[in-house]
Amino acid sequence: MPSTANRSSAWLVAGLxxxxxxxxxxxxxxxxxxxxxxxxxxxxxxxxxxxxxxxVGALAYMLLGATQFSPAIRRRWPAWHRLAGxxxxxxxxxxxxxxxxxxxxxxxxxxxxxVLAGLRVAVASAIALSIGLGLAAVLKGQIARxxxxxxxxxxxGIGAATQMLVLMVAEMVSGGAPTELNRALLMGLAxxxxxxxxxxxxxRGRLAA
Numbered sequence: 196m197p198s199t200a201n202r203s204s205a206w207l208v209a210g211l212x213x214x215x216x217x218x219x220x221x222x223x224x225x226x227x228x229x230x231x232x233x234x235x236x237x238x239x240x241x242x243x244x245x246x247x248x249x250x251v252g253a254l255a256y257m258l259l260g261a262t263q264f265s266p267a268i269r270r271r272w273p274a275w276h277r278l279a280g281x282x283x284x285x286x287x288x289x290x291x292x293x294x295x296x297x298x299x300x301x302x303x304x305x306x307x308x309x310v311l312a313g314l315r316v317a318v319a320s321a322i323a324l325s326i327g328l329g330l331a332a333v334l335k336g337q338i339a340r341x342x343x344x345x346x347x348x349x350x351x352g353i354g355a356a357t358q359m360l361v362l363m364v365a366e367m368v369s370g371g372a373p374t375e376l377n378r379a380l381l382m383g384l385a386x387x388x389x390x391x392x393x394x395x396x397x398x399r400g401r402l403a404a
Contacts (some may be wrong), residue, residue, distance in 0.1 A: 204265045211261035217356040224248040245296040252289025259283040294319045307375030314383045343397045350393035357385035
């Protein structure tokens with residue numbers, strides 16, 4: 196009979212995958228469009244190389260990264276845990292590099308566009324820094340610290356899911372699409388929400404240890 200902790204971690208992994216389903220679905224549709232298999236999505240304005248890299252990286256990071264939060268997987272299949280973690284890191288690297296590429300190549304010169312570009316650069320840099328600190332921690336055998344930094348990185352990495360919800364609620368409340376500046380601020384709010392949840396989870400884990 197699985198323990199309560201194992202059941203909780205299984206629900207957490209399933210919840211993270213479900214939460215990421217909407218942006219992942221849009222990503223798959225975009226890949227199909229770029230491959231000429233679908234015209235459901237509006238035409239992409241960005242170059243295919245960074246866009247495909249960003250989508251593929253996000254798919255790997257969101258899905259494989261979610262499995263890293265399962266103690267049962269770590270115990271029963273440690274080799275898979277390590278392999279999935281490495282592949283998730285490759286996905287994260289693709290996300291960070293392609294995000295910076297897309298930001299610098301296609302940011303709009305308006306104030307709202309510059310605010311969003313600044314936020315994207317800051318978040319991409321924070322993800323890279325968190326992963327770097329997490330890797331440094333695990334190499335020193337500091338597993339708890341490694342986990343904390345990876346939680347922060349993953350929380351920022353799945354920001355697109357929270358952004359879709361925040362923007363949806365904002366449009367329902369205001370009755371229309373937000374301005375470019377408000378959209379940038381709402382996207383920043385979504386990243387902030389994810390980071391606050393991550394810090395709450397980290398603090399909760401410390402208190403339970």
